[in-house]
Amino acid sequence: MKVYKPKNRLTAKQYIDGVLNGDRVILSRAITIIESNLESDKILAKQIIQAILPHAGNSMRIGVTGVPGVGKSTFIEAFGKYLTTLNHKVAILSIDPSSQRSKGSILGDKTRMEDLSHNDKAYIRPSASGDTLGGVANKTGETMLLCEAAGFDIVLIETVGVGQSETAVHGMTDFFLLLMLAGAGDELQGIKKGIMEMADMVVINKADGDNIKKSEMARLQYQNALHIFPQPESGWTPVVTKASSTKNTGIDSVWDEVLKYKDLVDQNGYFAKNRNQQNIKWMYNNINEELKQLFYGSPAIKNTLAELETDVVSSKISPVKAAQSIIESFKKSI
Amino acid sequence: MKVYKPKNRLTAKQYIDGVLNGDRVILSRAITIIESNLESDKILAKQIIQAILPHAGNSMRIGVTGVPGVGKSTFIEAFGKYLTTLNHKVAILSIDPSSQRSKGSILGDKTRMEDLSHNDKAYIRPSASGDTLGGVANKTGETMLLCEAAGFDIVLIETVGVGQSETAVHGMTDFFLLLMLAGAGDELQGIKKGIMEMADMVVINKADGDNIKKSEMARLQYQNALHIFPQPESGWTPVVTKASSTKNTGIDSVWDEVLKYKDLVDQNGYFAKNRNQQNIKWMYNNINEELKQLFYGSPAIKNTLAELETDVVSSKISPVKAAQSIIESFKKSI
Numbered sequence: 014m015k016v017y018k019p020k021n022r023l024t025a026k027q028y029i030d031g032v033l034n035g036d037r038v039i040l041s042r043a044i045t046i047i048e049s050n051l052e053s054d055k056i057l058a059k060q061i062i063q064a065i066l067p068h069a070g071n072s073m074r075i076g077v078t079g080v081p082g083v084g085k086s087t088f089i090e091a092f093g094k095y096l097t098t099l100n101h102k103v104a105i106l107s108i109d110p111s112s113q114r115s116k117g118s119i120l121g122d123k124t125r126m127e128d129l130s131h132n133d134k135a136y137i138r139p140s141a142s143g144d145t146l147g148g149v150a151n152k153t154g155e156t157m158l159l160c161e162a163a164g165f166d167i168v169l170i171e172t173v174g175v176g177q178s179e180t181a182v183h184g185m186t187d188f189f190l191l192l193m194l195a196g197a198g199d200e201l202q203g204i205k206k207g208i209m210e211m212a213d214m215v216v217i218n219k220a221d222g223d224n225i226k227k228s229e230m231a232r233l234q235y236q237n238a239l240h241i242f243p244q245p246e247s248g249w250t251p252v253v254t255k256a257s258s259t260k261n262t263g264i265d266s267v268w269d270e271v272l273k274y275k276d277l278v279d280q281n282g283y284f285a286k287n288r289n290q291q292n293i294k295w296m297y298n299n300i301n302e303e304l305k306q307l308f309y310g311s312p313a314i315k316n317t318l319a320e321l322e323t324d325v326v327s328s329k330i331s332p333v334k335a336a337q338s339i340i341e342s343f344k345k346s347i
Numbered sequence: 348m349k350v351y352k353p354k355n356r357l358t359a360k361q362y363i364d365g366v367l368n369g370d371r372v373i374l375s376r377a378i379t380i381i382e383s384n385l386e387s388d389k390i391l392a393k394q395i396i397q398a399i400l401p402h403a404g405n406s407m408r409i410g411v412t413g414v415p416g417v418g419k420s421t422f423i424e425a426f427g428k429y430l431t432t433l434n435h436k437v438a439i440l441s442i443d444p445s446s447q448r449s450k451g452s453i454l455g456d457k458t459r460m461e462d463l464s465h466n467d468k469a470y471i472r473p474s475a476s477g478d479t480l481g482g483v484a485n486k487t488g489e490t491m492l493l494c495e496a497a498g499f500d501i502v503l504i505e506t507v508g509v510g511q512s513e514t515a516v517h518g519m520t521d522f523f524l525l526l527m528l529a530g531a532g533d534e535l536q537g538i539k540k541g542i543m544e545m546a547d548m549v550v551i552n553k554a555d556g557d558n559i560k561k562s563e564m565a566r567l568q569y570q571n572a573l574h575i576f577p578q579p580e581s582g583w584t585p586v587v588t589k590a591s592s593t594k595n596t597g598i599d600s601v602w603d604e605v606l607k608y609k610d611l612v613d614q615n616g617y618f619a620k621n622r623n624q625q626n627i628k629w630m631y632n633n634i635n636e637e638l639k640q641l642f643y644g645s646p647a648i649k650n651t652l653a654e655l656e657t658d659v660v661s662s663k664i665s666p667v668k669a670a671q672s673i674i675e676s677f678k679k680s681i
Contacts, residue, residue, distance in 0.1 A: 059667065066665050146480070289660045296659055299670030301639070307674060308638055325630055326623045331400050333393065336633030340641060 022046075022053075025060040032065055035164045037136060044138060047155045052310075062155055065162035070288070072104075072161045073275060076182040078172045078208065079192030084218045087258040088192055089169055090126045095264045096167055097134040104160035105129070107140045107171040108153045108178050136165060150181040151298050157185065183211045184294055187284065188271050191215045195224055195231035210242050213251055214270050220255035220263065228255045247283045249274055313346050314339065356380075356387075359394040366399055369498040371470060378472060381489045386644075396489055399496035404622070406438075406495045407609060410516040412506045412542065413526030418552045421592040422526055423503055424460045429598045430501055431468035438494035439463070441474040441505040442487045442512050470499060484515040485632050491519065517545045518628055521618065522605050526552045529565035544576050547585055548604050554589035554597065562589045581617045583608050647680050648673065 023031075023039070028046065031039025047058045079085050093103045105126070129135045138156060140149065157168050172182040183189050191212035209215075215235050220228035236253040245251070252270055256263030278284040308314055321335045330338070357365075357373070362380065365373025381392045413419050427437045439460070463469045472490060474483065491502050506516040517523050525546035543549075549569050554562035570587040579585070586604055590597030612618040642648055655669045664672070 059671075062667055063665065066667070292659050292666050293656050296655065296666035296669045299667055300642075300673060303670055303674045304638060304642055304677075305635070307678070308634075321630065322627050325626050331397065332626050332630035333396055333400075333633055335630045336637055337393075339634060340637045343638075344641070 022057070025057055025064070028057070028061050029064045032061070032159055032163050033068060037163075040136070040159060040163045041138070043159055044156050047159065048152050055306075058155070062158060065159060069158035069161040072157075072166045072168045073188065073271065074157065074168045074170065074186040075271065076170050076172065076179075076186035076189045077192065078179050078182065078190070079218070083192045083194055084258055085171060085192055086126055088216070088218055088256070089171060090129045091258040091261055091264050092267060093126070093129045093135050093169065094132065095261075096268065097132055099268070100134070101167045102134050102136075102165045103167045103169060104136045104138070104157070104163075104165035105169045105171065106138050106153055106156055106160070108149060108182055136160060136163075146178060146181055148302060150178075150185065151295075151302055153181075154185050154295060154298075179208050179211065185291060187278075187287065188213050188274055190267070192218045193231065193235065194219055195227040209238065210245075212239075213245075213247070213249055213274060214267065215239070215251065215253040216263070216267060217253065217255045218258060221257035221260045225255075247274075247278055247287070248281050249277055308343060311343070311346060314343060317342060356391070359391055359398070362391070362395050363398045366395070366493055366497050367402060371497075374470070374493060374497045375472070377493055378490050381493065382486050389640075392489070396492060399493060403492035403495040406491075406500045406502045407522065407605065408491065408502045408504065408520040409605065410504050410506065410513075410520035410523045411526065412513050412516065412524070413552070417526045417528055418592055419505060419526055420460055422550070422552055422590070423505060424463045425590075425592040425595055425598050426601060427460070427463045427469050427503065428466065429595075430602065431466055433602070434468070435501045436468050436470075436499045437501045437503065438470045438472070438491070438499035439503045439505065440472050440487055440490055440494070442483060442516055470494060470497075480512060480515055482636060484512075484519065485629075485636055487515075488519050488629060488632075513542050513545065519625060521612075521621065522547050522608055524601070525549045527565070527569065528553055529558055529561040543572065544579075546573075547579075547581070547583055547608055548601065549573070549585065549587040550597070550601060551587065551589045552592060555591035555594045559589075581608075581612055581621070582615050583611055642677060645677070645680060648677060651676060 023042065028039060028043045032043050043061055046054050046061065049055070049058070077085060077089060089105060093105060096103045126137055130137050138160075140153070153170065157170065160168055168186075170182050170186055172178045189211050191208065191214070193215055195217055217228045217231050217235070232253050232255050239251050239253065242251075254263055254266055254270070256267065258264070275284070278287070317339055321330065321339060324330045325332055325335050357376065362373060362377045366377050377395055380388050380395065383389070383392070411419060411423060423439060427439060430437045460471055464471050472494075474487070487504065491504065494502055502520075504516050504520055506512045523545050525542060525548070527549055529551055551562045551565050551569070566587050566589050573585050573587065576585075588597055588600055588604070590601065592598070609618070612621070651673055655664065655673060658664045659666055659669050
């Protein structure tokens with residue numbers, strides 16, 4: 014692992030004040046601290062989070078998912094722009110731990126959301142990278158808090174592909190939006206029952222031109238499919254609509270549904286209940302990260318691990334036994 | 348969490364002897380012990396693994412991936428059948444932690460691999476479920492060892508969808524096979540550069556009927572795409588071929604390539620080196636699971652966690668502070 018020297022770090026107070034004042038440059042730099050793996054930055058990050066926490070939480074948190082090719086970026090660009098015209102401040106974060114080896118997709122991300130990236134009322138931050146989904150999710154969660162403290166009242170968290178990251182995003186948002194295409198087929202879209210079940214709303218995207226008829230059919234089909242599922246705990250009945258991100262149709266009704274949802278869950282108490290459960294989960298995520306830190310951060314453990322690696326390679330000890338023995342010595346060490 | 352009473356457990360010796368004798372019924376029951384979350388079963392599982400370990404490792408471990416809809420099950424059925432005609436004993440395992448909420452896909456899995464499931468020389472075991480990919484991967488890895496000890500000389504590990512499970516499967520296999528379709532497009536197939544990079548072989552599936560021409564074009568295209576990547580550490584140049592699982596064409600050449608690969612990596616030492624690295628990784632997976640067990644298994648921790656959950660919900664303490672405080676008391680407790 015390379016060791017980078019932190020340069021140009023501000024004081025905790027400077028980061029905190031900057032974020033609370035809505036200073037976008039300092040917000041970006043504070044997020045860099047959150048994402049950093051340096052020990053000194055981790056301490057700084059905790060100070061910042063602890064201080065901004067009372068000022069966070071006041072946004073509508075919306076998760077957006079769908080397989081690659083569904084037009085997620087274009088949708089988020091259109092949706093984000095619409096929200097800014099209503100005078101909302103929109104932060105757009107993404108979570109994508111899937112391609113850990115080369116970090117990034119075949120298609121570059123540079124050209125995405127061209128318009129929105131120049132919009133004062135929007136803030137776009139791509140995914141932090143990391144070794145574990147838990148770690149990445151923690152960082153995205155804390156980034157969300159910083160954005161809220163900086164005055165963004167809508168946070169869109171985008172997730173890429175089909176897998177565990179949907180569960181992570183669902184676990185940190187208030188409303189979960191699934192984008193789909195007409196006619197592409199359930200199977201090829203990789204839409205699992207589990208992801209359908211999480212959706213508060215399904216939007217059939219690219220419903221324009223020749224595609225409108227097919228999209229309406231798909232809408233009815235998914236609306237029926239959603240009836241199979243038991244009523245969600247929120248009391249909300251998931252809706253399916255059509256939209257065209259390029260023709261800018263159906264975008265406003267997405268926000269209308271979000272507002273209807275918010276009214277309902279405010280009244281029936283689910284909004285607060287869900288946030289509470291998410292906080293508990295967040296506590297557990299933090300515990301797991303701290304636990305690893307406690308273990309792998311110990312110099313004695315580091316030395317023993319180096320020896321055990323050699324012994325495992327030379328087949329002196331099995332990986333299972335090696336694990337047991339180091340856990341035993343960890344127990345004694347603290 | 349419900350507590351299930353284990354019924355009809357055998358002794359460790361009975362499991363070990365049964366597995367080593369290639370008794371399929373006992374193999375299945377031993378895998379159930381590996382997958383169990385009961386404390387008593389965990390101890391039993393460790394005894395079994397420790398005992399069979401010297402008899403494991405003698406198989407060719409092949410990972411198979413590709414998005415849903417690519418025809419993975421049909422391919423594995425055709426490939427598995429072909430291998431049994433060469434007198435190999437083939438174990439087929441799967442790893443799929445993606446749909447944790449409802450456990451399972453929209454399409455049932457019951458009808459998959461009808462033929463192979465009645466074949467003496469084949470053994471099919473679906474994925475263990477679990478809360479973490481690390482946990483599921485550990486269990487699949489140990490299941491693989493049991494299958495090897497029971498005499499299976501080829502293990503196919505199938506992974507579902509696009510995400511972190513590919514990395515996990517790549518991390519426990521010798522050869523990594525990526526199935527793709529002609530004309531479906533990179534984007535919709537959700538194939539990330541990171542997954543392409545891991546592939547030792549790409550098979551364009553469903554290369555039959557009207558699809559043959561398109562498949563040959565796709566083959567050339569992917570073969571060219573693979574040239575972009577740096578030469579893998581194995582020294583192997585990844586190949587792209589066509590196959591039809593339903594017409595049974597191109598299936599034999601998949602195995603031919605695996606054998607060529609095996610020859611190369613046996614000679615240049617990469618096979619052993621890769622297995623060593625995987626063993627080290629396996630040690631770390633085990634350490635992480637044991638560490639969690641040490642923490643969450645402690646009665647004092649359990650009590651404190653219950654209190655902290657209440658405090659987090661009533662906003663008496665932030666999730667971050669709560670995590671810090673329990674880690675502090677954990678340090679003192681052991």
